[in-house]
Amino acid sequence: MPIQILMPALSPTMTDGSLGKWVKKEGDRVRSGDVIAEIETDKATVEFEAVNEGTIEKILVPEGTQFVAVNTPIAIMLAPGEARSGVVAIGEPAADSEGTPLTKEAKSIAPSASVSVTLAPAPSATHTATTATGLPASGKSIRRVFSSPLARRVAKQAGIDFERLTGSGPNGRVILIDVENAKAGGNRGLRTTAAFEEIPLSNFRRVTARRLTEATQMIPHFYLSIDVAMDRLLALRAEINTSLERKGKISINDFVIRGAALALRKVPAANVSFAEKAIRLHTDVDISVAVATPHGLVTPIIRGADCKGLAQISSEMRALVARARANKLKPVEFQGGTFSISNLGMYGIRQFQAIINPPQGCVLAVGVGEERPVVRNGALAISTQMCCTLSVDHRIIDGAIAAEFLQALRTLIEEPDSILA
Numbered sequence: 001m002p003i004q005i006l007m008p009a010l011s012p013t014m015t016d017g018s019l020g021k022w023v024k025k026e027g028d029r030v031r032s033g034d035v036i037a038e039i040e041t042d043k044a045t046v047e048f049e050a051v052n053e054g055t056i057e058k059i060l061v062p063e064g065t066q067f068v069a070v071n072t073p074i075a076i077m078l079a080p081g082e083a084r085s086g087v088v089a090i091g092e093p094a095a096d097s098e099g100t101p102l103t104k105e106a107k108s109i110a111p112s113a114s115v116s117v118t119l120a121p122a123p124s125a126t127h128t129a130t131t132a133t134g135l136p137a138s139g140k141s142i143r144r145v146f147s148s149p150l151a152r153r154v155a156k157q158a159g160i161d162f163e164r165l166t167g168s169g170p171n172g173r174v175i176l177i178d179v180e181n182a183k184a185g186g187n188r189g190l191r192t193t194a195a196f197e198e199i200p201l202s203n204f205r206r207v208t209a210r211r212l213t214e215a216t217q218m219i220p221h222f223y224l225s226i227d228v229a230m231d232r233l234l235a236l237r238a239e240i241n242t243s244l245e246r247k248g249k250i251s252i253n254d255f256v257i258r259g260a261a262l263a264l265r266k267v268p269a270a271n272v273s274f275a276e277k278a279i280r281l282h283t284d285v286d287i288s289v290a291v292a293t294p295h296g297l298v299t300p301i302i303r304g305a306d307c308k309g310l311a312q313i314s315s316e317m318r319a320l321v322a323r324a325r326a327n328k329l330k331p332v333e334f335q336g337g338t339f340s341i342s343n344l345g346m347y348g349i350r351q352f353q354a355i356i357n358p359p360q361g362c363v364l365a366v367g368v369g370e371e372r373p374v375v376r377n378g379a380l381a382i383s384t385q386m387c388c389t390l391s392v393d394h395r396i397i398d399g400a401i402a403a404e405f406l407q408a409l410r411t412l413i414e415e416p417d418s419i420l421a
Contacts, residue, residue, distance in 0.1 A: 042207030
């Protein structure tokens, strides 16, 4: 009998996803392990592999459809040798009360004897984008202007752009006096608000927004900052990179990742995460590193960072960044992590406070290394200083533990030979 292919749960936090692309088409034969579609999760685009063998009978959810709930049927597959039956057809786009087709996200699958699928509800009318001719305008939204028939007729006769008028009537309704003011006073009565482009929230942005909101509302953050001298590390880095010649260079961030991992080994009480009834003390040191991508912020993971040298960390980080920016990270590459690092030093940011990535207990915000005047042995000197700010979940980590971690990190950065050991 026909086999339903369901929208998979590709991460622990995934409740719905977007069907980015169908790799297999209707009528294509499929073997176990074949990639049949690309699914956009809250973190990345993931290749969805078939479990069963057979032939794609009907695609239920068109590619590009957003907000498809986990376990929703997205296609029908026939078992090997099973005859095609045409069991399910894709319905036409739904329409609102005025007969206007709804957006792609609001399409529903026509009911059948074997499966019933309904996708996310239609957006409200205020988000339905149209041009002045009534045609869809990709990603744009135009504010509907309410008016009296008389005001509209007089505006048309006077050659006034009605869409730019600001109404003074009830609920912003444009009335005759608004048109007369516009005629008599030039710009008086014309709307002064700027035009805008409305970009729909991607599944990635939606989930990120929800998780960050929950983190700021539910986690009692506190923050500790420390200045770290970078002079010896910069000299060591220059020496190492000179010896590497054309091979991949070691970055400041590679030193910070390795240093943070070793500091967590020295202060294991900071390598924890929150569970509802327990504190999880992690035996592995898996460092999540924030990476800016065109589709949002992602945090690929250097696993076992305390057991890897600088060259290996640097090589892995470059590969993870490339896949993250291409939206090709695998779930294992971004799920989990015991500690996070966010570095904005390359943008010239001196100091900032990052939001904790739950259930982790800490995130380290790294600023720019810059020359500053310092006092050493009673004398004024110039030193390259870097500010590191630790955001801490006070439910599971106390101030003294967080301070011990920062002290350990500063010692490792200021005595960088220990990072190479």
